Amino acid sequence: MTVTLLLLSVVALMAAVPTPRALTRAEWPDREPVVGLWVWQCLVATVLLCCLTALVLGAAAVFQTVRDQVFAPAPPAVTAAYDLSAAPVWAVGLTVLLAGGAAWTTAMLARELVEVRRRRGTTRAHLRERAPELPAGLPRSRGPLLVLEDDYPDAWWLPGHPAQLVVTTGALHKLTDHQLDAVLTHERGHARAHHDWLLHLSTALATGFPRVPLFSHFCDQTRRLVELAADDTASRRCGHLTTALALIELNQHRGVLSCASTHRLLGERVDRLLEPKPRLNPRHRALTTTAATLIPLLPLLITFLPGITALG
Template sequence: MIPALALAVYALMAGVAVPHVLARSRWAHRAPTVAVLAWQGLTLTFVVATALAVYHVVLVEQHVHDGLVGLLSACGLAADAPPGNSPATLSDVGLLLAPATIVLFPLGWLVRTAWQARGERRRHAALLTVIGTETSEYGATVVDHDVPAVYCLPGRARRMVVTRGALELLTDEQLRAVLEHEKAHIRGRHHLLRAATTAFARAFPGLPLAGLAQEQTALLLEMIADDRALRFHSREALATALCEVAAGRAPRVGLGAGGPGALIRLRRILTPQDRPHRVTWLGVIIASVAAPFLPLLVACGPV
């Protein structure tokens, strides 16, 4: 039971303790891409550690467990069972459903979330075809609405949307800056990461990691898009544009320029800081990639 306890503690740290530390990390807003990787690595770590902990608990007494070889034997993937182990029975293999559920449950939510979002995007795109007017100057769809708003519709029906109020309020440079922000969302396929964190939050409601990963990833993706826009436009133009369109609300399936944490992002845009030291972000990348594999070191060892 020692491996199961170690894996449970590891999963508890990934799901409860570390998320609060990562959410308060000062370096995250200075390296948002690395921070997104850290959140994704943390969610994967929680799923792997929890599934392996459950595997140890339910199968260790069934004599089909001898590290990773035992797991493969139970799945029928190993040529020879470990010495001294009896062949896996149907009930033994059935017990694998418990740890498999830990993995399949969030995957199921991901498929459902992605499918629902795709349908909503297609319906919204069809609506825009009716009520919107295409403008070749900005490569966007203009909607006759007084509230200034700019957002993008990602996926196959990708397009950028600008309200008439935004066209009248923003200068040419400001509008192009905020549209560059939206292009970054589309090119980076940020909607897929949003879908992943939403699915994880639905699969594990109440888990600190689930709520914080969804909240922080949404904010960090906006910062990544801000950084992309700042490559081509001034800080003042982007900051002013974000202030003007902050009140505009994007549809649920879209990514709006106002986005979450607008005040935090404005401070970040107007008071830039240096990227974290190379050792810091390299260490975070290595840790994020390695963390999901560490539970396997426990699982691979014989009981």
């Protein structure tokens, strides 16, 4: 059970307050939101992988049937290296706790997917009411871009099959051609990067484990960084000033420059576009990305090291 305890120590180290808070307070993710999102994903993947491998080893220590299945191909020396036959009494409770956590995580993910599917169905039904399909035999006018008759300026990407980019006539009247191009590029950036799946994952984990700092910070930062990443996609194509003006025009009625917490992100995004900071140099980006990619290998190294040592 030593390996299991070591894996749970890694979980405690990464999921506790200092690690996610340090990454939240760092300034470099604002300059490289895509890399920042990747680092958050790798940290969360490491914690989940640690819990999964600890569950497998714990179950192997408690249940002989599981042990026979897990270590069936391994020589006796490898099985002996993990010392699973002398599992302490508390190992049963720990294994049950880990199994409950795995079941709860699965339930939260399933619940989020069901809820997302329900919301998308409702939204698509509403869109069909406002923009019905033409009768059979007539040319179909609906494509990837759907224009709604509405004075309220808005634009959004509706994922799914088929995906739909929706813009209102209010936005068409309010924005210039270049500003509209920036808004549509922003939304397409969300779609190409599949930000919706990342948002669903982070929401499910934060909802299921609200007292785990890593998951709550992961959810908050994901919502923030996906917008910054899409802003960067738009600014690279249309320019920082055009993207900032489009953001102001499209959200002015919402209080884009307000200090209220719900609007603060919009103000930060505008300031970031008007006064862009230089990106990290390529070497720094490569090192950060590589280091983050290697972090999920830590639980695998901890798990397989006793067996590899026994074989050696």
